[in-house]
Each structure stands twice: as structure tokens, then as C-alpha cells.
Amino acid sequence: xxxxxxxxxxxxxxxxxxxxxxxxxxxxxxxxxxxxxxxxxxxxxxxxxxxxxxxxxxxxxxxxxxxxxxxxxxxxxxxxxxxxxxxxxxxxxxxxxxxxxxxxxxxxxxxxxxxxxxxxxxxxxxxxxxxxxxxxxxxxxxxxxxxxxxxxxxxxxxxxxxxxxxxxxxxxxxxxxxxxxxxxxxxxxxxxxxxxxxxxxxxxxxxxxxxxxxxxxxxxxxxxxxxxxxxxxxxxxxxxxxxxxxxxxxxxxxxxxxxxxxxxxxxxx
Numbered sequence: 001x002x003x004x005x006x007x008x009x010x011x012x013x014x015x016x017x018x019x020x021x022x023x024x025x026x027x028x029x030x031x032x033x034x035x036x037x038x039x040x041x042x043x044x045x046x047x048x049x050x051x052x053x054x055x056x057x058x059x060x061x062x063x064x065x066x067x068x069x070x071x072x073x074x075x076x077x078x079x080x081x082x083x084x085x086x087x088x089x090x091x092x093x094x095x096x097x098x099x100x101x102x103x104x105x106x107x108x109x110x111x112x113x114x115x116x117x118x119x120x121x122x123x124x125x126x127x128x129x130x131x132x133x134x135x136x137x138x139x140x141x142x143x144x145x146x147x148x149x150x151x152x153x154x155x156x157x158x159x160x161x162x163x164x165x166x167x168x169x170x171x172x173x174x175x176x177x178x179x180x181x182x183x184x185x186x187x188x189x190x191x192x193x194x195x196x197x198x199x200x201x202x203x204x205x206x207x208x209x210x211x212x213x214x215x216x217x218x219x220x221x222x223x224x225x226x227x228x229x230x231x232x233x234x235x236x237x238x239x240x241x242x243x244x245x246x247x248x249x250x251x252x253x254x255x256x257x258x259x260x261x262x263x264x265x266x267x268x269x
Contacts, residue, residue: 007031014068014122015068020127029049078111082109086112094116114140123174133153135167176261190202192205228242
């Protein structure tokens with residue numbers, strides 16, 4: 001029987017955010033975390049009641065062994081925990097969020113061809129419970145395990161299963177996208193400041209505008225072009241602003257940003 005339902009190897013920005021989401025669904029003793037930064041682990045455990053452990057301990061005792069390390073750190077990690085994983089007789093599932101690293105590659109690193117794997121690509125808004133997490137799983141991950149995994153991380157936000165071949169594309173959009181949105185929010189606020197608004201007011205208005213627009217887009221199901229057209233009155237102020245954005249190749253630049261992120265991910269793989 002597993003000691004921990006979820007164990008997180010790595011407690012950085014992304015791993016810590018997902019672990020915090022798991023903490024909302026699990027009792028303290030069901031969640032374990034480790035990180036090279038002991039102070040980070042101590043603070044997290046103090047806030048959530050999670051158990052401080054080691055990479056080997058999590059690999060040996062967790063039902064879901066969550067690898068929250070960068071792609072370039074996986075080889076060293078599996079050198080540390082591989083023997084423990086291969087020696088286990090009980091059921092466990094590897095969960096990886098390493099960009100560009102396929103489930104087949106994870107099995108090869110683990111030297112365990114039948115290792116059950118769930119591959120995820122989350123984004124930082126999981127910190128606010130509004131994340132977008134895409135995922136896929138190997139053929140030997142049972143539906144009941146998928147359900148337990150989703151239940152354990154339900155506080156993170158929205159989950160969507162897609163074929164693994166699309167995960168890198170999704171990551172370039174939703175995984176990298178928050179950074180692009182924050183740049184846009186900053187630019188909106190800067191524009192407001194240039195027009196005379198106090199900085200704190202401009203940031204508030206920009207943030208709420210983005211949040212409200214995103215909520216309307218999700219809940220209405222309307223095409224974003226239609227929602228944009230609804231704001232653009234003939235000869236009005238908004239269409240003048242849209243014209244300025246188009247003169248700056250706004251849409252083409254955003255598309256290029258997503259494509260550049262995707263191509264970088266392809267190089268990682």
C-alpha cells in the first residue's frame with residue numbers, strides 16, 4: 001500500500017503550484033514533497049501539512065510520483081531513483097511535466113518499458129486555481145487512476161486530455177501563454193499611465209479587463225472575432241485602437257511568439 005497518494009519531486013514555481021493544488025484535496029499525510037532547497041520545502045510543509053521527504057522516498061512510497069524537474073535534470077534524477085522504481089512491486093504512476101519529453105522517453109529513462117505514465121503540461125495560473133492543464137497517458141494507466149489523478153489535482157483548474165503529439169503545441173500556447181498575457185497586461189497598464197492614470201489604478205483596470213474578457217469568451221462560447229466586433233462601434237474609439245494594433249502586426253507577432261515557443265520545445269525533445 002502506498003504511503004503517499006501524491007509525491008512531488010521538485011517544489012519550484014510549477015511543481016509547488018501543483019503540489020499546493022493537491023494539498024487542497026488531500027490530507028497532509030497523503031502528500032509528500034522534496035526539493036534541493038530545504039527552506040522551500042519547510043515553508044511549504046508548514047503551510048500545507050505535507051510531509052517533507054526525499055526523491056528516493058517519494059519514488060518508493062507514492063501512488064503518483066510527480067516529476068517537477070526541468071528536462072535537462074531528468075537523466076540525473078532517474079540515475080538516483082531508477083533502481084527504486086524498478087524494485088517496486090506495488091502499483092504506481094509516473095507523472096511528468098517536463099517540456100518536450102515524451103512518455104516513451106520517460107519509460108526509457110526509467111528502464112521500465114511497462115511503466116504507467118501520465119504526461120502533463122500545466123501553466124502558472126494553477127496558483128490561482130485557474131490553470132489550463134493538458135495531459136495524456138500511456139495505454140496501461142487505468143481509467144480509475146486517471147480519475148484519482150484528476151480528483152487529486154482538481155483545485156488546479158481545467159484539465160483536457162489530448163493526444164500526446166499535440167502536447168508540445170498546447171504547451172506553447174497555454175504553458176507559455178501566461179507570459180505573453182502578462183506582457184500585454186503591462187502594456188495596457190503602461191498605456192493607461194501615459195494617458196494619466198495612476199499606476200495602481202491602471203494595473204487594476206488592465207487585470208480585471210483581461211479576467212472579464214477571458215471569462216466572457218469561455219462562458220459565451222462565441223468566436224473572439226465576434227466579441228471584438230461587438231466592441232468596435234463604427235468610427236469609434238475601439239476600432240481606432242484595433243487599427244493601431246494591426247499597424248504593429250499584433251496578431252502576427254502573437255502567432256510568431258507561440259510558434260517560437262513550439263519550435264524551442266521541439267529542440268528540447
